[in-house]
Amino acid sequence: MKLTIIGTGYVGLVTGTCFAEVGHKVVCVDNNEKKVQMLRAGGIPIYEPGLEEMVKKNVAAGRLSFTSSTKEGVEKSDVIFIAVPTPPQPDGSVDLSFIETVARDIASAMTSYKIIVDKSTVPVKTGDKVAETIKRYCKAKVEFDVISNPEFLREGFAVEDLMKPDRVVIGVRSQRPVQAMKDVYTPFNAPIIVTDINSAELIKHAANSFLALKISYINAVANICEASGANVEEVATGMGMDIRIGRRFLHAGLAFGASCFPKDLSAFIKISETLGYDFALLKEVVQINADQMDRFLGKIRDTLWVLKDKKIGVLGLAFKQNTDDVRMSPAIELCQRLIKEGASLRVYDPKAMEKAKEVLKNATYVDDMNAIADGCDAVVIATEWPEFKKLDLDRARKALTHPIMFDGRNLFDPREMEAMGWIYKSVGR
Numbered sequence: 001m002k003l004t005i006i007g008t009g010y011v012g013l014v015t016g017t018c019f020a021e022v023g024h025k026v027v028c029v030d031n032n033e034k035k036v037q038m039l040r041a042g043g044i045p046i047y048e049p050g051l052e053e054m055v056k057k058n059v060a061a062g063r064l065s066f067t068s069s070t071k072e073g074v075e076k077s078d079v080i081f082i083a084v085p086t087p088p089q090p091d092g093s094v095d096l097s098f099i100e101t102v103a104r105d106i107a108s109a110m111t112s113y114k115i116i117v118d119k120s121t122v123p124v125k126t127g128d129k130v131a132e133t134i135k136r137y138c139k140a141k142v143e144f145d146v147i148s149n150p151e152f153l154r155e156g157f158a159v160e161d162l163m164k165p166d167r168v169v170i171g172v173r174s175q176r177p178v179q180a181m182k183d184v185y186t187p188f189n190a191p192i193i194v195t196d197i198n199s200a201e202l203i204k205h206a207a208n209s210f211l212a213l214k215i216s217y218i219n220a221v222a223n224i225c226e227a228s229g230a231n232v233e234e235v236a237t238g239m240g241m242d243i244r245i246g247r248r249f250l251h252a253g254l255a256f257g258a259s260c261f262p263k264d265l266s267a268f269i270k271i272s273e274t275l276g277y278d279f280a281l282l283k284e285v286v287q288i289n290a291d292q293m294d295r296f297l298g299k300i301r302d303t304l305w306v307l308k309d310k311k312i313g314v315l316g317l318a319f320k321q322n323t324d325d326v327r328m329s330p331a332i333e334l335c336q337r338l339i340k341e342g343a344s345l346r347v348y349d350p351k352a353m354e355k356a357k358e359v360l361k362n363a364t365y366v367d368d369m370n371a372i373a374d375g376c377d378a379v380v381i382a383t384e385w386p387e388f389k390k391l392d393l394d395r396a397r398k399a400l401t402h403p404i405m406f407d408g409r410n411l412f413d414p415r416e417m418e419a420m421g422w423i424y425k426s427v428g429r
């Protein structure tokens with residue numbers, strides 16, 4: 001099929017590439033001419049495992065191309081996906097101006113029937129507004145269908161999630177576009193749920209808020225574990241073996257971050273408020289997450305006492321493993337707060353150092369994970385990169401003034417660490 005994706009951010013670029021990978025002919029549109037040129041030259045603006053090779057392969061095969069012209073994208077395909085940012089506004093509501101602009105641009109370029117698919121995360125009822133806008137601005141007065149098709153990919157696993165989705169959600173107003181959408185997704189061999197647009201839009205906010213709730217729940221349980229001498233990892237494993245609960249997203253830690261959960265939670269709280277419902281449960285999820293960071297900082301303060309002039313080595317800057325994304329990263333927030341209290345930091349991340357340098361300027365960036373502790377008073381683990389488990393503990397222990405580690409991601413075994421002479425503080429254990 002001929003498909004156009006408007007917006008080449010995380011969602012748009014990975015979606016377009018995976019569509020090309022299964023044999024569709026894909027045009028990716030972005031209004032950032034520099035980015036388009038970079039992509040055409042084989043450069044990838046984000047780090048995402050497997051993406052670069054897949055882009056190159058599909059460009060070479062003639063199935064994937066890039067342009068900055070929405071008109072060209074609309075002319076070349078019958079199915080047009082909108083994958084532009086929907087950033088939060090100061091009051092928590094969603095800024096839909098990019099969606100509106102793209103809807104108008106599509107409308108002006110349309111000269112025949114088109115299926116317009118919203119992939120961006122949007123408040124319930126946005127589909128109606130998109131349809132209204134297209135109708136208003138389409139001079140050619142051609143027929144069209146608007147569809148909601150939310151994306152559930154996780155950064156760091158985006159290609160995997162796209163190629164093997166748990167489910168594909170398609171929200172429609174009429175049956176006309178359903179077969180075309182099934183044809184788009186049949187190669188992915190996933191269950192397809194066809195529903196109305198409002199339900200499809202709500203599925204995304206409800207799912208992400210539930211996952212965030214799951215993390216805040218286990219973080220709250222972690223606090224009870226600390227107070228009672230239990231081990232949150234054991235508790236989570238015991239809970240997770242109940243298939244109604246499941247072990248995934250029950251990892252206690254420093255707090256959740258990223259560009260999705262915090263934004264989607266605020267948006268869902270705001271959407272509910274607009275619809276006349278006070279979603280107090282979700283407000284508590286946000287609060288527990290904020291408290292979690294405070295509690296972790298409290299542990300560092302309790303152990304190191306005065307933070308002014310203390311040297312701390314921090315492993316991890318990305319908001320989680322497998323990504324170079326530092327937007328809303330708990331690791332960055334932690335670093336900023338430590339610096340604010342007077343500590344000086346040595347920091348390391350396998351992939352996110354370049355992006356971190358733009359937001360975390362007054363820290364010393366080290367190239368070797370094993371040099372992180374040199375001359376420091378303590379080491380902090382802030383991101384769950386698996387390679388941090390291979391830290392040369394012997395070297396770190398000798399390099400520190402006293403072997404102290406604060407593990408915000410529970411990567412090491414507390415008993416083993418203590419047996420090696422570490423003062424080891426983790427979360428919920």
Ligand code: UDX
Pocket residue numbers: 151152153154155156208211215248249250251252253254255256257258259260261319320330
């Ligand atoms: C999330 C959703 O998982 C995805 O379906 C949606 O499309 C976008 O938002 P993402 O933000 O990429 O994906 O990352 P995710 O793996 O969900 O992690 C988000 C945050 O939660 C990270 O900071 C991570 O460290 C934290 N987390 C995750 C935990 O603290 N504990 C867990 O058990 C899981």
